[in-house]
Amino acid sequence: MKPDVLGNTEPLPVFFLKPGQLFLNKHKPVQRVKIITILGSCISLILTNEKRGMAAMCHAFLPYCPAGENCRGNCQTPYKYVHCALQNMLHFFYKRGLRGKEIKVRLYGGSDMFVPDGEYEKTGKNPSVGRQNSELALTRIRAADLCLTDCETGGVSGRRILFFPHSGEIQVRRLKRITGEVY
Numbered sequence: 001m002k003p004d005v006l007g008n009t010e011p012l013p014v015f016f017l018k019p020g021q022l023f024l025n026k027h028k029p030v031q032r033v034k035i036i037t038i039l040g041s042c043i044s045l046i047l048t049n050e051k052r053g054m055a056a057m058c059h060a061f062l063p064y065c066p067a068g069e070n071c072r073g074n075c076q077t078p079y080k081y082v083h084c085a086l087q088n089m090l091h092f093f094y095k096r097g098l099r100g101k102e103i104k105v106r107l108y109g110g111s112d113m114f115v116p117d118g119e120y121e122k123t124g125k126n127p128s129v130g131r132q133n134s135e136l137a138l139t140r141i142r143a144a145d146l147c148l149t150d151c152e153t154g155g156v157s158g159r160r161i162l163f164f165p166h167s168g169e170i171q172v173r174r175l176k177r178i179t180g181e182v183y
């Protein structure tokens with residue numbers, strides 16, 4: 001096996017992040033693990049602060065939980081919905097005294113699986129769930145003044161995301177269109 005960027009050669013344990021789940025590493029050393037998630041209209045937010053060894057990743061599938069914008073993150077489904085998921089993830093970073101630009105964020109997913117490409121751009125109507133997810137995430141990222149370093153959203157195909165929290169590396173692969181198994 002080829003050594004990874006940190007010179008390790010043993011195979012990494014794999015963790016498959018399902019919708020509604022959270023991966024969280026609060027301290028150093030950061031876990032050596034390969035996290036895999038498959039996104040269609042869902043989005044994944046990856047928040048990190050290398051100095052503190054903090055890393056968090058969610059897989060959220062709709063913009064708001066039933067409590068809507070009023071949710072303070074105390075609902076039954078803290079990581080299923082973009083609004084409460086980001087709020088809850090940020091809470092862990094805020095508790096460590098980290099604010100705004102100290103928190104690096106990357107955003108993926110939100111594809112428009114069942115909407116013809118370019119439809120929304122042409123008509124400005126009926127944003128797809130994928131678009132609503134990614135636009136809400138971006139709005140909240142800006143409101144919290146986070147450091148957005150990578151963002152790949154939209155399009156008509158799903159994405160397979162690999163995240164290696166110990167090195168911070170991310171690999172994004174586009175999937176073929178129309179994949180029933182993609183959530």
Ligand SMILES: [Zn+2]
Pocket residue numbers: 065066067071072073074075076077078081084
């Ligand atoms: Zn909620």
